[in-house]
Amino acid sequence: MPPKYKVVYEDIKNKINNYIYKTNEKIPDGDSLAECYNCSKLTIAKALDLLVQEGMLIRRQGSGTYVKENLSNRTTIELDNISGYSKKFSTEHLKSTVIDFSIITPPKEIAEKLNITDEYIYKILRLRSVDNDPQILEETYMPIYVIPGLKEHHLEGSIYDYITNELGFKIQSAHISIKGDEANSNDKLYLNLTESDFIIELEKICYLENGKIFEYSKTHHRYDVFKFNTVLVNNI
Template sequence: MLPKYKVIYEDMKDKLKNLVYKPNEKIPDGGSLAVDYACSKLTVAKALDLLVQEGMLIRRQGSGTYVKENFPSRTTVELEQFSGYSKKFGKKHLKSTVIEFSIITPTIEVAKKLNITDEFVYKILRLRSVDNIPQILEETYMPIYVIPGLKEKHLEESIYDYINNELGFKIQSSHISIRGDKANSNDKKYLNLTDDDFIMEIGKIAFLENGKIFEYSKTHHRYESFEFSTVLVNNV
């Protein structure tokens, strides 16, 4: 179960992305939000601090907290995002098509990335379409002994929801790499690209709170819809 400040953080983040609060709009004060969420002002402040750190909100001294004019859009790659694309884009906008779901013996490269030897892994190939436009081709490997009981129905919805809510595991961190490359045969087939097109690849190795690696993935994004954005915050 998520702590209260995380529940508020997730709900406020959804509202910001769905324009319940619009750019440059002042959000309700901490006291009002504390009443709405039935919690203390300190809990609300902790949730808002996260949104300020992520560049979604900005505090104006003596005035209040406002929606930042140019906070990351829903097509932006946010490196702090551990809830997956379903949360990022919204389930109404995202469709997941399972192309392959199998159990395999990992290659040397995959085993090294997952820090395993000869354990079986899930191999998952999914096409993610946003508003019915193919945008992301995702190739994922997960050790079965770390993530047991994964089924195709979870792939069609959210694997991260399954990990968080059904298995009760907490996702701790991810190591991310980003590079550009020419479109391969799968990219051309599923993302409707040509020989002259290129993609942006995000490589990810993800860790649970217990330190175990649970995912190695490579996601290929159509170049025209890919934007990398991060936020630098001066905490000095």
């Protein structure tokens, strides 16, 4: 049986998808929901945190929690590399160099992104080169309890292949933000950039089908080879 917070999460999510809770409507407060689901306020908070992270709810300070505008029934935006760079570039062209692979206790900021507390995580730093040209520097964090058994040889290939083929998990979605930034010291060292160069950063939080966050990452792309593609699907 799934944990109670997951049951609450699924039920509220279904109510949003079925328009029982409508766009911009304020949902019941924590006390009311705890009474409704016969659980603690902490359980409610954990369930709502997942829905906030997935972009279904939004908290308004001093006002409450509201259903965020749902664009999924009108437009879907997909990045062509959501399934991983190994799918985009064949193994003949893509090389992954592991710079750091360690197990750490997450800093507060990373723990909040992964929606965990004191669980150990993998810290991964990889350089991705295309036809021996260094193009992408990946800094990735994954909870060990969500993605067990990860080894260095998986990093040299495709982590997503390990997750889907060996662990048998289904990757559901990714929330991605994109911005330009100055190149940091690692970017200059591994991507062969100068003081005046900048990078394109993709910040990504990825979810499995069961709702668990399995990855928080920041990938730095050389600006001169970065290309953004989207697919817009009209579902009206």
